[in-house]
Amino acid sequence: MKPDDAVSYAQVAVLNGPAEPLHYRIPQLREPTARPGVRVLVPLGRREALGIVVDTTPTLPDPSLEKGLKDLAAVLDERPVLPEDLLRLCRWMATYYLHPLPAVLETALPPGLTAKPAIRYRLTDEGRRALLGSAAPSAGARALEEALAASGELGACELRDLPRGWKAHAHRLEEKGWIRKEFAWPSTQPTQKVIRIVQLVREPPPERLTRSRHLRGFVEVLLEAGGSCPLARIRARVPNVHYWVQKLTEEGFLRVQDREVLRESPLAQEMPPSAPASLTPEQDQVVRRVGEVLDSGGFHPLVLYGVTGSGKTEVYLALIERVLAAGRTALVLVPEIALSTQLEALFRSRFGSGLAVWHSGLSPGVRDDQWKKIVRGESPVVLGVRSAVFSPLPNLGLIVVDEEHDGSYKQEDRLRYHARDAAVMRARLVGVPVVLGSATPSLQSIHNWRLGRYELLRLEKRVEERPLPQVAVVDMRRHRGPFRVLSPELQEALRETLEQGYQAILFLNRRGFATFFLCRTCGYVLQCPHCAVSATYHQSSDRLQCHYCGWEAQIPGACPVCGKHALIPFGFGTERVEEEFKRSFPHVETVRIDRDAVSRPGQLVEHLNAFRSGKARVLIGTQMVAKGHDFPQVTLVGVINADTSLQVADFRSGETTVQLLLQVAGRAGRGDAPGRVLIQTYNPQHHAIQAAVHMDYLRFCEAELTSRQALQYPPFTRLARLLVTAPDPEAAKRVAGECAGTAEELKEAFAADDRPVALMGPAPAPIHKLKGRYRWNLYIKAWSHAHLQPFLEALMAWVAHRKLPRTVHVAVDRDPMSSL
Numbered sequence: 170m171k172p173d174d175a176v177s178y179a180q181v182a183v184l185n186g187p188a189e190p191l192h193y194r195i196p197q198l199r200e201p202t203a204r205p206g207v208r209v210l211v212p213l214g215r216r217e218a219l220g221i222v223v224d225t226t227p228t229l230p231d232p233s234l235e236k237g238l239k240d241l242a243a244v245l246d247e248r249p250v251l252p253e254d255l256l257r258l259c260r261w262m263a264t265y266y267l268h269p270l271p272a273v274l275e276t277a278l279p280p281g282l283t284a285k286p287a288i289r290y291r292l293t294d295e296g297r298r299a300l301l302g303s304a305a306p307s308a309g310a311r312a313l314e315e316a317l318a319a320s321g322e323l324g325a326c327e328l329r330d331l332p333r334g335w336k337a338h339a340h341r342l343e344e345k346g347w348i349r350k351e352f353a354w355p356s357t358q359p360t361q362k363v364i365r366i367v368q369l370v371r372e373p374p375p376e377r378l379t380r381s382r383h384l385r386g387f388v389e390v391l392l393e394a395g396g397s398c399p400l401a402r403i404r405a406r407v408p409n410v411h412y413w414v415q416k417l418t419e420e421g422f423l424r425v426q427d428r429e430v431l432r433e434s435p436l437a438q439e440m441p442p443s444a445p446a447s448l449t450p451e452q453d454q455v456v457r458r459v460g461e462v463l464d465s466g467g468f469h470p471l472v473l474y475g476v477t478g479s480g481k482t483e484v485y486l487a488l489i490e491r492v493l494a495a496g497r498t499a500l501v502l503v504p505e506i507a508l509s510t511q512l513e514a515l516f517r518s519r520f521g522s523g524l525a526v527w528h529s530g531l532s533p534g535v536r537d538d539q540w541k542k543i544v545r546g547e548s549p550v551v552l553g554v555r556s557a558v559f560s561p562l563p564n565l566g567l568i569v570v571d572e573e574h575d576g577s578y579k580q581e582d583r584l585r586y587h588a589r590d591a592a593v594m595r596a597r598l599v600g601v602p603v604v605l606g607s608a609t610p611s612l613q614s615i616h617n618w619r620l621g622r623y624e625l626l627r628l629e630k631r632v633e634e635r636p637l638p639q640v641a642v643v644d645m646r647r648h649r650g651p652f653r654v655l656s657p658e659l660q661e662a663l664r665e666t667l668e669q670g671y672q673a674i675l676f677l678n679r680r681g682f683a684t685f686f687l688c689r690t691c692g693y694v695l696q697c698p699h700c701a702v703s704a705t706y707h708q709s710s711d712r713l714q715c716h717y718c719g720w721e722a723q724i725p726g727a728c729p730v731c732g733k734h735a736l737i738p739f740g741f742g743t744e745r746v747e748e749e750f751k752r753s754f755p756h757v758e759t760v761r762i763d764r765d766a767v768s769r770p771g772q773l774v775e776h777l778n779a780f781r782s783g784k785a786r787v788l789i790g791t792q793m794v795a796k797g798h799d800f801p802q803v804t805l806v807g808v809i810n811a812d813t814s815l816q817v818a819d820f821r822s823g824e825t826t827v828q829l830l831l832q833v834a835g836r837a838g839r840g841d842a843p844g845r846v847l848i849q850t851y852n853p854q855h856h857a858i859q860a861a862v863h864m865d866y867l868r869f870c871e872a873e874l875t876s877r878q879a880l881q882y883p884p885f886t887r888l889a890r891l892l893v894t895a896p897d898p899e900a901a902k903r904v905a906g907e908c909a910g911t912a913e914e915l916k917e918a919f920a921a922d923d924r925p926v927a928l929m930g931p932a933p934a935p936i937h938k939l940k941g942r943y944r945w946n947l948y949i950k951a952w953s954h955a956h957l958q959p960f961l962e963a964l965m966a967w968v969a970h971r972k973l974p975r976t977v978h979v980a981v982d983r984d985p986m987s988s989l
């Protein structure tokens with residue numbers, strides 16, 4: 170029974186329901202009780218929907234809501250699936266990214282937890298006795314009772330076939346305690362794995378052991394295993410094991426227990442725990458400083474600016490060990506699966522089964538199990554990509570964001586969140602330190618350090634006195650033909666490196682063979698029919714492919730515009746690099762890593778292993794190979810075309826180019842031999858390229874910040890993008906125009922209020938058409954978050970009120986990283 174002062178209203182975010190949470194009455198339910206973070210079933214219109222309780226209150230904010238208020242239909246969890254801090258994080262994200270809260274919660278939870286359960290009714294013992302002879306009031310009720318009496322339990326299929334009236338009766342029977350409602354997640358809840366553990370409670374007397382050889386064998390296996398072991402292990406050595414288990418259990422010598430086995434990441438390797446290396450003085454200093462911060466408690470953002478190969482990972486490990494020793498938990502984010510698989514082996518060797526891994530390469534079943542381990546506190550360390558920021562770690566003590574500058578942390582569809590920013594917010598909500606590590610920290614983090622908001626910690630040297638690599642530029646304006654792919658300088662360097670027995674990485678941020686097909690007669694470029702981008706040619710499949718929507722086609726014999734047979738391939742990607750390399754070095758084994766060559770994480774690990782073991786001597790790849798990897802035998806890195814990221818019309822292109830170049834350069838010389846880097850470019854004097862050559866990141870940042878300030882770009886201002894898309898080009902243009910008109914009016918009102926806001930656009934997005942939808946951008950700039958937030962809220966309120974056609978979408982991209 171509920172005490173009188175108990176809460177009686179729940180605010181529920183209804184999945185696939187309205188953007189705003191709805192109120193429901195909490196009925197005098199039996200256990201479990203409704204509280205924030207649990208899943209519930211609620212009536213919504215004529216259906217029953219799944220929701221998450223986000224708040225409970227004793228009164229309604231507005232008494233007039235009472236009318237028409239409905240009861241929660243069922244509470245599905247005994248313990249919250251979302252702990253309090255995560256719920257707060259989700260609410261913050263819904264506000265900040267102007268995204269419906271139910272959709273945010275759906276992003277935060279593993280897929281298995283957001284599916285709607287099926288209902289089953291089961292007859293209780295009491296019900297079985299009472300039902301006989303009870304008078305059912307309707308045909309539906311009678312049918313329900315008969316069906317229950319016949320089978321004892323009814324699932325969705327059987328219930329569907331019952332005549333009307335059974336629902337109300339089921340409710341009555343449930344109130345009386347005659348039937349019990351149960352929930353099952355049939356399709357998404359993968360079958361659980363269970364193992365049977367046998368435990369020796371006391372040893373059988375020696376005279377019995379001497380009498381039976383099998384019993385002796387049975388007990389020996391158990392004793393060898395330290396008193397308990399999986400039944401399967403005994404079965405392998407002793408016949409008739411079930412007979413013995415039953416007999417010994419009855420006599421009180423044994424105890425049998427079923428234990429749920431949680432599935433692990435398929436990429437995890439079990440390795441004996443490795444002893445931590447002794448830290449370098451620099452590493453030690455950093456660990457001590459963060460240790461102080463951990464001891465004093467509270468939110469504290471730190472930037473760990475450590476050059477490539479300075480041993481940041483070892484610092485993270487030492488910090489995590491401290492956190493674990495204090496009985497708390499730690500979360501480590503990495504930008505990509507490729508990096509997760511490298512760190513996973515290392516982390517596993519230190520933390521064993523205390524490590525949970527989280528990325529999209531895991532099957533839904535494994536993800537559900539990792540989630541369970543985390544919630545139960547069985548995995549105090551979580552390593553994962555972007556969405557791991559939602560790991561339900563209890564008692565969180567530290568968050569680490571590795572390669573914090575990396576653009577992969579930004580999700581570019583649906584909920585357009587930045588996992589690094591979300592991680593910082595989570596650390597703030599929980600009140601713990603957050604370490605943002607990188608050899609090339611984002612300008613935003615450098616800016617926050619200069620403002621005194623973040624503390625900067627540095628690792629200026631590589632471990633073991635290893636030098637940073639020598640970087641040189643190859644001016645590609647002098648080279649023609651195949652030399653445009655591999656310049657004579659790079660070929661010479663490759664030859665030397667391979668002769669000395671070392672390895673090389675060739676980096677190009679474009680996959681495929683040729684990046685476009687041009688008609689030599691009329692100049693037409695073959696395009697994807699669904700996107701306004703040129704189609705890439707893939708030689709391995711001899712087909713054209715769109716890298717944005719996946720469209721594929723044969724190469725047309727003639728130009729679709731002028732009909733001449735004059736189509737020729739231009740530009741090149743990783744596939745062509747591999748071919749050119751093979752032409753010059755036919756006997757050298759290579760491995761290619763890009764999204765064509767590795768379609769699943771298992772393959773990625775295979776390729777990385779082939780390179781690590783030395784079976785492959787040269788690694789060719791896209792940005793998947795550029796960062797974080799630690800291959801000690803690599804002494805040469807070749808950047809095939811440093812200009813690809815400079816060509817992007819974006820105020821961040823300088824920053825991303827330097828970061829990319831320094832990161833990929835940092836893969837060279839991480840072992841005993843020094844490394845060197847050749848950067849092929851058509852813009853040798855560009856300041857971003859020069860900064861990479863001189864490895865002078867901080868000076869680049871100073872210059873770049875000065876120019877950003879002059880131009881009033883982030884991080885000195887706050888930016889949002891309104892992205893309007895529609896299948897009809899006119900509709901997209903019209904709605905973008907209307908949004909801009911409303912934004913103009915709002916701007917006036919804000920200006921009158923001394924809250925200046927600037928607008929840019931509307932303009933067609935650089936990729937004007939994507940997956941069959943036309944796209945328009947409107948940029949909104951403000952000088953503080955406090956001004957931008959209400960502006961965006963007002964604008965989106967107008968959009969919601971305007972009731973646009975269903976096919977037109979208006980999305981907010983907060984702190985946009987991409988202008989495409």
Ligand SMILES: Nc1ncnc2c1ncn2[C@@H]1O[C@H](COP(=O)(O)OP(=O)(O)OP(=O)(O)O)[C@@H](O)[C@H]1O
Nearest residue numbers: 447448449477478479480481482483608632797799
């Ligand atoms: N104290 C130490 N003594 C000896 N070797 C170390 C020490 N700390 C780290 N290392 C080794 O140095 C190498 C580089 O370390 P790590 O991969 O952590 O670099 P990083 O700082 O993360 O670089 P990047 O930014 O390029 O990812 C690894 O092989 C690691 O095992």
Ligand SMILES: [Zn+2]
Nearest residue numbers: 688691728731
């Ligand atoms: Zn043509």
Ligand SMILES: [Zn+2]
Nearest residue numbers: 697700715718
């Ligand atoms: Zn396309």
